[in-house]
Amino acid sequence: MTRIANKERQEKQAKEQKIEQTITGRALLAGVVGYPVSHSLSPVLHNYWLRRYGIDGAYVPLPVAPETFETALYGLQAAGFRGVNVTIPHKESAYKIATIREESAQQIGSVNTLLFEANGGIRGLSTDGSGFIASLEGKVKNLEQCRILVLGAGGAARSIIGALLVAGACVHVTNHRQERAAQLSAVFPQITIIPWAEWEQALGAYDLLINTTPLGMEGGKYPYFCPSLGEAKPNLVVADIVYTPLETPLLRAATKQGLQTVEGLGMLLHQARLGFLEWFGVNPQVDSQTWAHVKGHL
Secondary structure, three states, rough: OOOOHHHHHHHHHHHHHOOOOOOOOOEEEEEEOOOOOOOOOOOHHHHHHHHHOOOOEEEEEEEHHHHHHHHHHHHHHHHHEEOOOOOOOOOHHHHHHHHOHHHHHHOOOOOOEEOOOOOOOOEOOOHHHHHHOOOOOOOOOOOHEEEEEEEOOHHHHHHHHHHHHHHHOOOEEEEOOHHHHHEEEEEEEOOEOOHHOOOOOOOOHHHHHEEOOOOOOOOOOOOOOOOOOOOOOOEEEEEEEEOOOOOOOOHHHHHHHEEEOOOOHHHHHHHHHHHHHHHHHOOEEEEEEEOOOOOOOO
């Protein structure tokens, strides 16, 4: 479907649902900080929820280079923002700037959600892991009996690995930079690190493959990332947290091979709920209308 057709469909849906939004001088403000950030669908999602629940507020994309991250965060806090989501490459920097860190964030040394407190404090949350687990519903039944291979060793990987270990899964990790993968062993002694050059041949040992890297992202450095899945067993589930495009080359290859897949959009939707609740005071629903609205902007 073309972007024009998508836009017309969304305009029609908005009219049918009679969604209205009024922004005043008292508007509650939040946003997403990344570099780049143009690919993010978080503004689409959060502004949809703001309209849907009739909240006086706005959620904006904020491109911030790494060298100006700290300055930008304190500026947003001073400007009255309620907080921000944090995406690549700022999740570990956001952890350092937080003055209060939730337990899950402390374990992994990374946050994806910052809440600006009224007393001047900055609370850091990690919601990627719980959001990812929620996205597996209906695809993976028993994580306690799963052998899982995670590609990547960044902030999102840490959050997801932490949640998987709490669920009782057996987790192996690989990363193209071996030393970065090895650093995870200090955080998660339970995991096993395997060399990047060997993971494709080892796929037959796993029940779930998760790509937590930006490899395969539209507009990224390696948009055509498509490793061989030839050694995968028939019941392997392949998940990708990249959602632009919705069907990454990795997921397309998995589908052609008859494997079950998990799109990255589910994690985005579910991880966003807690931040929205904290900033805007409403616990939003992740339902069919939400999925349809956000998918319409891909």
